Amino acid sequence: MTNLAIAANGLRKSYGDKVVLDGVDLAVPEGTVFSLLGPNGAGKTTAVKILSTLIRADAGAIRVGGHDLAADPQAVRAAIGVTGQFSAVDGLITGEENMLLMADLHHLPRREGRRTAAELLERFGLTEAAKKPASTYSGGMKRRLDIAMTLVGGPRIIFLDEPTTGLDPRSRHHMWQIVRQLVADGVTVFLTTQYLDEADELADRIAVLDDGKIAAEGTAEELKRLVPGGHVRLRFTDPAAYQGAASALREATLLQGPGSARAGDTPLDESLMLQIPSGGSPRELRSLLDWLDAAGIEAEELTVHTPDLDDVFFALTAGGDVPHQPEEAVR
Numbered sequence: 106m107t108n109l110a111i112a113a114n115g116l117r118k119s120y121g122d123k124v125v126l127d128g129v130d131l132a133v134p135e136g137t138v139f140s141l142l143g144p145n146g147a148g149k150t151t152a153v154k155i156l157s158t159l160i161r162a163d164a165g166a167i168r169v170g171g172h173d174l175a176a177d178p179q180a181v182r183a184a185i186g187v188t189g190q191f192s193a194v195d196g197l198i199t200g201e202e203n204m205l206l207m208a209d210l211h212h213l214p215r216r217e218g219r220r221t222a223a224e225l226l227e228r229f230g231l232t233e234a235a236k237k238p239a240s241t242y243s244g245g246m247k248r249r250l251d252i253a254m255t256l257v258g259g260p261r262i263i264f265l266d267e268p269t270t271g272l273d274p275r276s277r278h279h280m281w282q283i284v285r286q287l288v289a290d291g292v293t294v295f296l297t298t299q300y301l302d303e304a305d306e307l308a309d310r311i312a313v314l315d316d317g318k319i320a321a322e323g324t325a326e327e328l329k330r331l332v333p334g335g336h337v338r339l340r341f342t343d344p345a346a347y348q349g350a351a352s353a354l355r356e357a358t359l360l361q362g363p364g365s366a367r368a369g370d371t372p373l374d375e376s377l378m379l380q381i382p383s384g385g386s387p388r389e390l391r392s393l394l395d396w397l398d399a400a401g402i403e404a405e406e407l408t409v410h411t412p413d414l415d416d417v418f419f420a421l422t423a424g425g426d427v428p429h430q431p432e433e434a435v436r
């Protein structure tokens with residue numbers, strides 16, 4: 106059996122009456138990327154704060170880096186690094202000074218501290234900017250400096266709380282490379298993100314947190330298999346054509362059995378879109394097009410949609426009902 110870098114059982118946390126984590130179990134094997142996904146306010150940051158000893162859970166057994174978090178938080182702290190929404194970067198001093206400060210905090214001898222700082226600044230493309238105040242850094246540079254500072258202590262487990270929120274596409278990809286490199290070096294990464302493509306791209310396993318509980322957990326592929334197959338979207342510009350198509354599809358649904366045709370969720374309705382389940386193969390598309398033709402349905406645009414993590418996310422988290430749209434929703 107692989108060793109677990111993080112193991113949590115029955116994690117609970119409430120703020121007053123509000124239950125934020127309601128019995129969460131997590132198991133993160135060493136040397137892997139685990140992504141915790143959830144809508145805003147789902148409790149991702151709370152989970153990170155608990156696992157990284159910043160706040161206490163109300164209940165639950167937690168082991169991080171092989172140490173019992175309640176019994177030995179110091180040992181956990183020594184094994185982990187945390188970066189994210191609560192950045193440690195001090196803007197008033199230079200990138201290099203920030204790094205040296207971390208080296209001091211970790212009690213590295215002066216010479217070793219300088220060497221480690223220089224190596225990490227180089228590795229994160231910050232050598233040129235090293236002597237400039239961190240306040241002059243771009244968002245991407247600040248995040249890189251933040252991670253570099255976290256690595257000074259040589260943590261085996263890193264918590265990255267929404268590491269790419271607000272970054273431009275190039276900086277996001279740079280951050281992804283950094284995460285891959287960390288894992289290649291044997292580090293375990295616990296990543297929270299709002300971006301499903303990020304979890305899809307990086308994570309070995311993904312857990313979807315909703316309403317205080319893990320709604321689903323697995324590889325990206327496993328999660329995608331949880332939601333119904335792909336669909337074809339038809340977009341209309343003429344409301345009358347849209348209505349006609351919707352009722353024809355509803356009739357066909359009745360003929361074909363429940364759930365075989367459905368409209369999209371409310372925003373799709375507003376944008377005059379209809380969704381029809383389809384695997385997207387040429388054969389299926391051809392027969393769909395023939396059927397639309399025979400029914401006299403003229404859509405403005407047809408797009409083929411294969412299930413992705415967005416579908417999983419909307420299906421599993423509160424308010425998301427795309428895959429389970431009742432037939433009556435076809436208007």
Ligand SMILES: Nc1ncnc2c1ncn2[C@@H]1O[C@H](COP(=O)(O)OP(=O)(O)OP(=O)(O)O)[C@@H](O)[C@H]1O
Binds near residue numbers: 120143150152299
């Ligand atoms: N110190 C606190 N006191 C009271 N409520 C809190 C506190 N910290 C967080 N909460 C509440 O707990 C819930 C979960 O917050 P948390 O920050 O963990 O969510 P999140 O999933 O990280 O969300 P986001 O993606 O928006 O950062 C929210 O409803 C939040 O308002």
